[in-house]
Amino acid sequence: MKVSELPTVIIIYRGLPTPDVLAATEALLEVGLSAFEVTLDSPEPLKAIGAMIQHFGNDVAVGAGTVRRVRDVESAAHAGASFLLSPHLDQEIVAATKAAGLISIPGAYTPTEVCHAWEAGADMVKVFPLQPAGPQYIRYLLEPLRDIRLLASGGVSADIGRACLDAGCATLGVGAGLLDRQAVMLQDWKALQVAGTRFLARLTGEVVSTTVAL
Numbered sequence: 001m002k003v004s005e006l007p008t009v010i011i012i013y014r015g016l017p018t019p020d021v022l023a024a025t026e027a028l029l030e031v032g033l034s035a036f037e038v039t040l041d042s043p044e045p046l047k048a049i050g051a052m053i054q055h056f057g058n059d060v061a062v063g064a065g066t067v068r069r070v071r072d073v074e075s076a077a078h079a080g081a082s083f084l085l086s087p088h089l090d091q092e093i094v095a096a097t098k099a100a101g102l103i104s105i106p107g108a109y110t111p112t113e114v115c116h117a118w119e120a121g122a123d124m125v126k127v128f129p130l131q132p133a134g135p136q137y138i139r140y141l142l143e144p145l146r147d148i149r150l151l152a153s154g155g156v157s158a159d160i161g162r163a164c165l166d167a168g169c170a171t172l173g174v175g176a177g178l179l180d181r182q183a184v185m186l187q188d189w190k191a192l193q194v195a196g197t198r199f200l201a202r203l204t205g206e207v208v209s210t211t212v213a214l
Contacts, residue, residue, distance in 0.1 A: 001061060001082040001083065001103060002103075003083075003103050003123040003124055003149065005061070006035055006061060006083065006103070006124075006171055007033075007034055007035045007061070007171075008165065008170075008171055008172060008203075009033060009035065009161070009171070009172050009174055009199075009200070009203070010035040010036065010037050010061075010063070010151075010171060010172065010173050010174070011024075011028060011033055011035065011036050011037070011174055011175075011176055011179075012036075012037045012039065012065060012153070012173055012174060012175045012176065013036060013037065013038045013039065013042060013048070013176055014039040014041065014042055014065075014066075014175065014176075014177075015039075015041070015042050015043070016038075016042060016043070016048075016176070016184070017042075017043050017044070017048075018043075018044055018047050018048040018051050020184075020187060021036075021038060021048045021051070021052065022048075022051055022052065022055055023187070023189045024176055024184070024189060024192055025052055025055075025056060025060065026055075026056075026189070027189040027190065027192050027193040027196070028192065028193065028196045029056065029059060029060065030193060031193055031196045031197045031200065032196075032200060033196055033200070034059060034060055034061060035060070035061040035062075035063070036052065036060060036061070036062055036063070037062075037063045037064070037065040037083075037085060037173065038052075038062070038063075038064060038065065039064075039065040039066040040064055040065065040066045040067060040068075040072055040076070041066050045064065046064075046075055046076065046078075046079040047079075049062050049064060049076070049079040049080055049081050050079045050080055053080040061082055061083070062080065062081055062082060063081050063082060063083035063084060063085060063103070063105075064076035064079070064081040064083075064084050064085070065084075065085040065086075065173075066085070066086070066087060067084045067085065067086045067093060067097075068086060068087070068088070068090075068093075069093075070090070070092050070093055070096050072093075073093060073096040073097050073100055073102075074096070074100065076102075077100040077101075077102055081102065082102060082103060083102060083103035083104075083105060083123075084097045084102055084103070084104060084105065085105040085106075085107070085126055085151075085153075085173070086105070086106045086107050086126070087107040087126075087128055088106065088107050088108075089106045089107065089108050089113055089116060089117045089120070090106065091116075091120045093106065094106055094117070094120045094121050094122055095120070095121065098121050103123045103124070104121060104122045104123050104124075105122065105123065105124045105125070105126050105151055106120070106122050106125065106126065107125075107126040107127075107128040107153075108125050108126070108127065108128075109127065109128065109129075111141060111144070111145065114127070114141060114145060114148060114150075115145070115148075118145075118148045123149070124149040124150065124151050124170065124171065125148060125149070125150055125151065126150075126151045126152075126153050126173065127141065127150055127151065127152050127153070127169075128153045128154045128173075129153070129154030129155065130152045130153060130154045130155060130156060130160070130164070131154050131155030131156075131160070134160070134163075135152070135160050135163035135164040135166075135167055135169075136163075136167070138150060138152060138164050138167040138168065138169045139167035139168065142167065142168040142169075146168070149170045149171075150168070150169050150170055150171075151169070151170065151171040151172065151173055152164040152169045152171075152172050152173065153172070153173030153174075154173075155178075156172050156173065156174050156178065157178060158198075158199045158200075158202035158203050159202060161174065161203055162202065162203050162204075162205070165203070174199070176192070178199075179192060179195040179196050179199050180192050180194075180195035183195060
């Protein structure tokens with residue numbers, strides 16, 4: 001998979017068991033969300049990644065998140081992940097990810113960190129956490145760093161996400177709970193699907209009316 005093939009939105013699953021990951025993915029696929037990250041601090045994350053690929057095949061792009069150790073790269077690659085994200089920059093993780101043929105998305109914050117990540121071979125740099133600075137920070141970063149592909153993550157709502165995209169950001173990392181935390185907690189996948197539809201509509205500026213069938 002090429003980094004240019006990643007969709008605009010990557011849904012982040014953190015702390016969800018495999019059955020919930022599969023059910024949520026099935027619901028969100030139907031509304032046009034097709035890229036998903038399972039964080040490695042979740043229950044059985046590698047099992048969840050493998051199960052998603054087995055169930056949905058080429059319909060989904062599946063990555064591993066919160067990759068903090070080099071040894072996790074091989075495990076995630078073996079599970080079938082096509083892209084890896086970290087909350088920080090570790091040049092050894094970037095190198096191992098590229099050597100495994102996967103997309104590398106390390107985390108960074110300052111212009112210096114972003115440049116170091118890019119020079120280390122990252123395919124995209126995750127600006128994390130975004131929320132303290134806001135989407136205007138993306139615009140400031142990209143004024144001198146136009147050649148660097150950025151992903152915004154950390155409290156990215158639909159309105160913040162739209163502003164990030166307008167500022168030149170390539171991709172957004174959005175927690176499933178940001179779509180509808182209660183729906184995730186209650187395992188109400190129809191409600192999560194409705195929330196996903198509304199999120200995408202706000203992201204694109206469309207006006208939609210959706211209801212949950214009883």
